[in-house]
Every structure is written in structure tokens, then in C-alpha cells.
Amino acid sequence: MPATPTDRFAELTAPASWQAVDVISDLHLQASEPDTFQAWLRYLQQPATLRADALFILGDLFEVWVGDDLLNNESAAASTGASGDHAFWRACAAALRAYSALAPVYFLPGNRDFLFGPAGLQACGMSGLADPTVLAFQGRRWLLSHGDELCLADTDYLRFRAMVREPAWQQAFLAQPLAQREAIARDLRAQSEARKRSTGHDPSLWADVDTEAARAWLHQTQADTLVHGHTHRPAQHDLGDGLQRLVLSDWDAGAQPPRAEVLRITAQGARRLTLLV
Known part of the structure; x- marks a missing residue:
């Protein structure tokens, strides 16, 4: 497949005081999966000695997001037939606000929460991040993305x-x-689940990031490592010429075995932290 060049790379230069940053994605938080929510809360509430200097969330923090008015009590109360998850979304926002008082949180939208807007960012105490963004940190350039835009073989999704x-x-x-909006989202989620069932929920059968497209982005940004989520296939891929692709894990604390992983980046490089759930 051809590469997909872009002229819209954003860049964030980390303060010199930062020694470690954490990167996560694909938690798919939802009221129906309390184990994952509790694992995430434990991560946010960890002692200061274990906390990174900043947290980067690369999309799909939420299973679905149909507008920032999900956090508005009046809108929720007036929403006849709504999902009943509004209190859960407000609990998520409160947890993020508490954490952002301790360390900055940056949010880059994914394919499930691309409608997360300025009001949501403000309510959660997060700063918005463009997709893709170069993070200049500890003498290296890390390219951050949700990753869905680079799945070039998934043509139906890219049109959507x-x-x-x-x-x-x-x-x-x-x-x-x-x-x-919530009814439409429920219908889309049902269609998505049906497609997953047709492949046995096996992420290895889903479209993956295109290698040449990833290499093109890295060359354009003079970065050596692409960090992304979306595919639910945590791995490290050698792209040649000193370039690599690091794929984040999704989270599912109720699975066997449970999944809850953080990528921590320091001056020594990146390492995966598996959280106890």
C-alpha cells in the first residue's frame, strides 16, 4: 500500500525536568466493565514515588463518546432512554481531574472517542493532543498516534x-x-461486535499498521519510534534503518489473563509495566 504523507504533524517539547512519561491507550472504559475501571483508578492513585511526570492517552480511553454533554447533569437528566452511564462518565472525569492536579495529562482521540471536545478536556483537566504528535523528550523524538489512520488495508473503516x-x-x-446519539452509538457498537465475532475476536485478523506508511511518517518527523494503539497487538516491530514501532496494549482487567499495561519512557528508552489487577 502507498504511504500516507501528512503536513500536519504537531510537536510537543517536554520540560527538562521530566524524567519519565507514561503512555496508554485502548482502555475502552465503560460502566459494564468495572474491573478495568478499578484497575485504572488504582493506577491513577498510585504513590508519588511510582508516578511518571506526565501521562499520554493515545485514544479509545472510552468505549464510546457521543458528545461532551454526557458530563452535563441537565443534559443527562433530560435524555429520555439514555444508557444510564452518565454517572460513570462523571466518575471518570473526576478521577482524571484529581490526577491532573498531580501531573499533566495529554489526550489524543481514537476511533471510539473522536468526539471528545474542549468541554470534555476542561472537565477532565486534560490537554488535547493532535494525531499525530512528535514528543521531543530526553534527546529523542517519539511519534505518538492512535494508529488507526495508518491501517491502510482497512479501507471501509478509513472511509468511515x-x-x-x-x-x-x-x-x-x-x-x-x-x-x-446514544442510540446510534449502541447500534454502531452492535455492528462492531458482530464483525469481531465473525473473526473470533482475534486481533491478529484485524487490519494492521502499514509498514511503509509508518516509515514515511517517521522519516518526515525525524523520529525513530512510532508509539500507537488501536490494533490491540502489543509488540515491538523493527522497521529498518534504526526505526521501530511500539504497539500499546489494550486494557481488560476482567480477561483471563487480565490486561493492564503502561508504556513508560525514560532516558533509557521504553519499557512495559504490567499493572497488578
């Missing part, structure tokens, strides 16, 4: 992605009543 990222589509969708 292009449509829902259009401002006009988002404005029209967000203008609908909250309950209606």
Missing part, C-alpha cells in the same frame, strides 16, 4: 473515519438529542 472527522458531519451529529 474520513466522514466522521469532517466538521460538518460532527456538527450535524452533535445537534441531535443526546438520547438519539
Whole structure:
């Protein structure tokens, strides 16, 4: 597949005082999976001696996000037929606000929470991050992305992605009543689950990041490592020419064995921390 060059790389230079940063993605937080939520809370509430200097969330923090008014009590109360998860979303926001008072949190949207907007960022105490963004940290350049844009073989999804990222589509969708948006989201999730069942929920059968596209992004940004999520296939890939791709794990504390992993980046490089759940 051809590479996908872009001229919209953002860049963030870490303060010299930062010694370690954590990177996570694909927690897919939802009220119906309390084990994962509790594992995430334990991570956020860990002692200062174990905490990184900053946290980067590379998308799909939430299983679904249909608008920042999910955090608005009035909108939630008026949402006839709503999912009943609004208290859960507010608990997520409160946990993030508490953590962001201790360390900065950066959020880059994924394919499940691309409608997370400025009001949501403010409510959670997070700073928004463009996809993709170069993190200049400890003398190296790390390219951060959710990763879905580089899955070039998933042509149906990429068409859908292009449509829902259009401002006009988002404005029209967000203008609908909250309950209606939640109903649409439930239908889309049901379709997604049906597709997963057809492949046995096996991530190895899903479209993966295109190697040449990843190499093109790294060359453009003069970074040597792409860090991304989305594919649920944690691994380290050698891309040649000193370039590599680090894939984040998804989280599912209720699985056997449970999954809850953080990528910690320091001056020595990146290492995976498996959290006790």
C-alpha cells in the first residue's frame, strides 16, 4: 500500500525536568466493565514515588463518546432512554481531574472517542493532543498516534473515519438529542461486535499498521519510534534503518489473563509495566 504523507504533524517539547512519561491507550472504559475501571483508578492513585511526570492517552480511553454533554447533569437528566452511564462518565472525569492536579495529562482521540471536545478536556483537566504528535523528550523524538489512520488495508473503516472527522458531519451529529446519539452509538457498537465475532475476536485478523506508511511518517518527523494503539497487538516491530514501532496494549482487567499495561519512557528508552489487577 502507498504511504500516507501528512503536513500536519504537531510537536510537543517536554520540560527538562521530566524524567519519565507514561503512555496508554485502548482502555475502552465503560460502566459494564468495572474491573478495568478499578484497575485504572488504582493506577491513577498510585504513590508519588511510582508516578511518571506526565501521562499520554493515545485514544479509545472510552468505549464510546457521543458528545461532551454526557458530563452535563441537565443534559443527562433530560435524555429520555439514555444508557444510564452518565454517572460513570462523571466518575471518570473526576478521577482524571484529581490526577491532573498531580501531573499533566495529554489526550489524543481514537476511533471510539473522536468526539471528545474542549468541554470534555476542561472537565477532565486534560490537554488535547493532535494525531499525530512528535514528543521531543530526553534527546529523542517519539511519534505518538492512535494508529488507526495508518491501517491502510482497512479501507471501509478509513472511509468511515474520513466522514466522521469532517466538521460538518460532527456538527450535524452533535445537534441531535443526546438520547438519539446514544442510540446510534449502541447500534454502531452492535455492528462492531458482530464483525469481531465473525473473526473470533482475534486481533491478529484485524487490519494492521502499514509498514511503509509508518516509515514515511517517521522519516518526515525525524523520529525513530512510532508509539500507537488501536490494533490491540502489543509488540515491538523493527522497521529498518534504526526505526521501530511500539504497539500499546489494550486494557481488560476482567480477561483471563487480565490486561493492564503502561508504556513508560525514560532516558533509557521504553519499557512495559504490567499493572497488578
